[in-house]
Structures are given as structure tokens and as C-alpha cells.
Amino acid sequence: MHVLVVHNRYSSAQPSGENRVVDQEAALLRAAGHRVDLFERRSDDIAGRSLLGKARVPLLVPWNPAVRTELAARLRAERPDVVHVHNVFPLLSPAVLAACADAGVPVVATLHNYTQICSPGTLRRNGRACTECVGGSSLPAVRHGCYRDSRLATVPVAVSLSVNRRRWWSGVDRFLCVSSAQRDVLVAGGMPAERLAVKHNFVPDQGTRRTAPGEHLLYLGRLADAKGVGLLMTVWDELAADGGVGVPLVIAGSGPLEREVGAWAAGRTDVRYVGLYDPRECERAIERAVAVVVPSVALETFGLVVVEAMAAGVPAVAARHGAFVELIEDGASGLLHQPGDAASLARSLREITADPDRNRELGQAARRRYERGFSSAVGLERLLEAYRTAIAGRSGGGDGPPPTEQSGDGPLTEKNGTGSRRDTRAGRDGGRT
Template sequence: MKVLVVHNRYRSEQPSGENNVVDQEVSLLHEAGHEVGLFERRSDDIASMSLVGRVSVPLRVPWNAAVRTELATRLRADRPDVVHIHNTFPLLSPSVVAACTDAGVPAVATLHNYGMVCPPGTLYRDGRVCTSCVGGQPLPAVRHGCYRGSRAATVPMAVSTALNRARWWTGVSRFFCISGAQRELLVSAGMPAESLVVKHNFVEDPPVRRELPGEHVLYLGRMTEEKGVRLLMTAWSRAEMDIPLVLAGTGPLSDEVSDWAAGRRDVHYLGLRTKAECQALLARASAVVVPSVWLEAFGLVVVEAMAAGVPAVAPAHGAFPELIEPEATGLLHAPGDASSLAAALRRIVAPAWNRELGETARVRYEKDFTPSVGLDRLIAGYEAAIG
């Protein structure tokens, strides 16, 4: 099969799970013998643009006519069987969908977030889950400045959402939702149910798995409010655990987390770590904690923990209830509730039960989240779109 992948890469200074997913899928297709081309833009390139170029970027977020022409020309020359669209913000724009229509090439798109119904794609505002724009026009997002706290910065995204909704929904043959929870919300917002299929992200089998009892509870991710970092700090202070908490990652709350950890003997903040270092931390974990207070469309860290034979604690909302089977592969806590999270942390580290949870989590990974399963679902989506 001949596939062209379309993606606007996120800035390298902010490690992106979405970039990683795209790279892994491209490698997976190559290894399976498929021919894969790339049509990319990089947000890193904005910094090197002229002043005029940088100023014009927001104007091209809703529609980039030059990209439409360039991509349509590429498609007519290469004639791929299918185009796989990922992120189009800010340098590509939804004009890539029109280019596929111009060239008569079927398109599929992976929905990595809630951008179809929420301009910043997060469904999160002012410390809480927000669905004000779901099923309607994105005016609340502009009013509240939901993207980077700025009304001006939110306007191009809101305009793009409003103007291109019909084009996305009619011009893309198959949308890959990364969880059933995400699909359910998008269908309720009016997206065509027949075009939305669930294709979970896959995870490569790690080079190391847990063999000995875990040494720590691990938080692995961005240091941000929506990821539940402050909730975790509160819960950990209440939990009074016998093993330490290790946090790895970076973000706006890094200094706050570092200061908090410096005042405790049972907490270690490591900052940003390499992929190999994160895998080693996972293999030595008793449990992974993912305390997100927003509605995660997926939970990649949970699946990475499964692959390493490690159970997870996460909130009972978003995608987590379909990833974690309570009392079997991990535990769910009441969303946003520090006491419920503390209780789950105390329970999950019980030695005999913890080992059993980890073993069951590994079985779940082998059943649903391996590269081979991911490839089968990817190709099935492509074939359906071509058909």
C-alpha cells in the first residue's frame, strides 16, 4: 500500500506524544513493507521566519491556500492509495483536506485530541472540564481566551473550527478515534458516527519489564495542572506511603514540583528523562499514577505501564475506564478527589496483589495494544477508506 502521512510537528522543546505516535506508525508501516511518504511542516521553523512570516502565521491557521496547491500537486504526481492526516496546526491548516479532494485521493485522519469540537482541543478551562463549545459554535472559547489564555490567539483556531467543520466531516472518509470515550463525545457533538472508528494507540514492547517488586510509585508526564500534578501532591501528602514517589517530566509546574520534592524525603523529582531512562523507571515501578483532571482522549503512559507489567492508578473518566479494568489491571479513583486517589495509592502497592495486577496488565497489553494489533487496525481503516 502507498500512504502519504500529513503532519505538522510540534515544537521540539515540548516533548510530544503525538509526534511519537506518528513516528511509530510510519516505522510500523515501513517494516510491514508499505511505501510511506511524508508531507510535513515543523513548528520549530516559525522562529526562523521573517517578521512578516511570523505575523502571517495566525492568518493561515484557518486556511493555507499555498499548502492546498502544494499538496494537491504532490498527490497528483505520487498517486498514493490513501492520505493519513494527523495535526494540521498551525502551518498546514484544513486546506489539506481540500487538496485530497482536488486530487481524488481518499483521506483518513487520526483525532489525537478534541480539536474538532474545542479550539484548543483540551475540553479544559479554569481548572475544570469544559464542554461549552461541544455541539455548538466556538464563541465561548474566544470569550474565555482558551488558547494560551489569549482571546487574540484563540480567534484563528475558533475561526478554523467553525469554518472547516463541514469540510472535515465530509472530506475525510475515516476518522480514527483513539478511545471509545472520545468517539462517544464526538458523535454526541454531531460528527458522523459511520465515519468514526476506534483505533487505540499501540506501544512497542519495552526492552525491560518488571521482574522484582517495585521500588517506587511513578508519575511520568508533563508538569501541568490539567495532568493532575497538584492533585497528586495533595494526595501523596495524605497517603503516607512506605515507598517513594518519583516524578519525571517537565512543564510549567516544574519549579513548584521541585520545591515540593526538595522538602520531602519520600519524593524525588528527576526532571526530563530520555526514553531509555523512562523505560528503566517503569520497569522498577510498583505502580504508575496518572491523576489527570481533564478528559484524556487516551492514556499512553497507562499502556506503557501495561507493557512493562506494571499496574496503574487513574481517574474514572475520559479514556481510563476502558484502559484499566478495576481490581484486575489497576485501580480507578474519583476524578479530582485527593482522598480517593490517596486511598487507591495505598491499596495498589500491597505486594501479592500488586504482582497479580501487573501480570494481568501485561496480558491485556498483549491482547490489545501491541504493534501487530495496531497495524491490523490501521490497515483495516485504510482499506475501508479506499473502498
């Protein structure tokens, strides 16, 4: 299969899970013998533009006509089987959809966040959940300055959301949500349910496994309020005052709370703030962890660090909402705590560290869950299934609407002509593989 991946790469100053997913999927497809080409822009390049060029960037967010022309010409010349769109902000714009329509190429789009129904894509404002714009006008986002706390910066984002909503919904043959929780929110926000399928992100098996009880609890991620970093620090202070849990807390990452976390950890023996780890350091830190801690107070669409821990046979302690509920089997492959609840998080941290034998069992179950639902083999199967269904639908070869449901571990499914469901792994290839 020939796939053209369309992606606006996020700034390298802030590690991006989305960039990593794009790169891992491309590598997975190539390793399986498929041709993968890239049509991309890089946000890093904005800094090198002239003053006038930088001033023009906001104008390109809703629509970049040059991108439409360039991409359409490339599609006509190369004729890929399918285009896979990830991020188009800020330099590509939804003009990529018009280019695909011009060339008659089917489109699959992965939705990594909530930008289809929320200008900043987070469903949060001022540290709290917010759905004021969902299903309606984007004017509240402008009024509140939801993107980067700036009304001026929010205007082009809100305009793009408003004027391109229908273009997205009609121009994409298959939307891939990274969790059922995300899909439920997007459908409630008005997106067409028949075009939204669930395809969890996969994590490559790096071959690292935990072989000892573990040396530390690990927080690995962005240092921001929405990620529950403040809650974790509060809970850890309470645990320390009560004698601790027997292992130190390691915090790795960067973000707006970096200075605060560094000052909090300074001089302590029960906390180590290590800054930003490279990929190999992340693997080693996970491999040596008693558990990874993911106390996010935001409604996360996925949790890569949870699945990375699963792959290493390490359980996770995470908030009981969003995607974490479908990633972790509470009490079987990890522990879930009440979101934002300090006492609940403290109980979970005590429990995960109290019994090494139970912890080992949780880790082994997490590894089995990874193999069943989040491995490279599973990721490849579901990705190709999405492409084939989009191709068949565009060519008129489909026998029903796009898939609308997927279980946590099962294949993509679709309705057949009788209205029942069948496993689409069994041989429909769309004629274009």
C-alpha cells in the same frame, strides 16, 4: 500499500505524545513492508521566520493556499493509496483536505484530542470542564480567550473551527478516535457517527519487563493542573503525614508546574523530582515502578503511559473517567480512583503498594491486556483495516457505511448488506494493497 502521512509536528520544547504516535505508526508500517512518505511542517520552524513571516502565521491557520497547491501536486505525482492526516495546526491547515479532494485520494484522519469541537481541544477552561462551544458557535472561546489565555490567539483557531467544520466532516473518509470515550464525546458534539471508528494507539514492545517488586511509584507526564499534579502532591503530603506507603514517589516531566513541583520535592527523601527523562530513562523508570500514577482531572482521550506500563508488566493507578476506564480493568489489571477525589486516590495508592503478591498479579494481568489489545501486531492490523475500508469506500467497493463501533479488544467492524456485523479482518483488501 503506499501511505502519505500529513502532520504538523509540535514544538520540540514540549515532548509530544502525538509526535511519538505518528513516528511509531510510520515505523510499524515500514517494518511490515509498506511505503510511508511524509508531508509535514514543523512548529519549530516558526522561530526562524522573519517578523513578517511570524505575523502571517495566524492568517494561515484557517487556510494555507500554498499547502493546497503543493500537496495536490505531490499527490498527483506520487498517487498514494491513502493519505493519513494527524495534526494540521498551525502551518498546514485544513487546506490539506482540499488537496486530497483535488487529487481524488481517500483520507483517514486520527483525532488525538477534541479540536473538532473545541478551539483549544481540551474541553476545559480555567481548570474546569467546559462544553460551551460544543455543538454551537466558537464565539465563547474567543470571549474567554481559551487558546493560550488570549483572545487574539484564539481568533484564528476559532475561525478555522467554524469555517472548516463541514470540510472536515465531508472531506475525511474515516476518522479514527483513540478511545471509545473520545468517540462518544465527539458524536455528542455533532460529528457524523458513521465516519468515526475507534483505533486505540499501540505501544511497541521494548522487551523490558518488571522482574522485582518495584522501587517507587511513578508519575511520568506533563506537569500541569489538568494532569492532576496538584492533587497528587496534596495526597502524597497526607500519606506522608500518616507514615507513607513504603516507597518514594518519582515525578518525571516538565510543564507549567515545574518550579512548583521542584520546590515541593526539594530536600525530601520520599519524593524525587527528576525533570525530563529521555525515552530510555522512561523505560527504566517504568520497569522499576510499583505502579504508574495517572491522576488526570481532564477527560483524557488516551493514556500512552498506562499502556507503556502494561507492556512492562506494571499496573497503573488512574482516574475513573475518559479513556482510562477502557484501558484498565479495575481491580484486575490496575486500579481506578474517583477523578479529583483525594481520599479515593490515597486509598488506591495504599492498596497498590500494600501487597506485593497482589501487585504482581495486577502487573501480569496488565501485560496480558497489552498483548491482547495494544501491541504492535494489533496496531498494524487495525491501521491497515482502516486504510482498506477508506479506500474501498472511496472506490465504491464498500458494502455499507463506515464502522461505527469497536470493542476494547476487538477488530474494527462494519455493517454488511444485511445490517449484521462481520469481522473485516477476513479478507476484504480494497484492491489497493
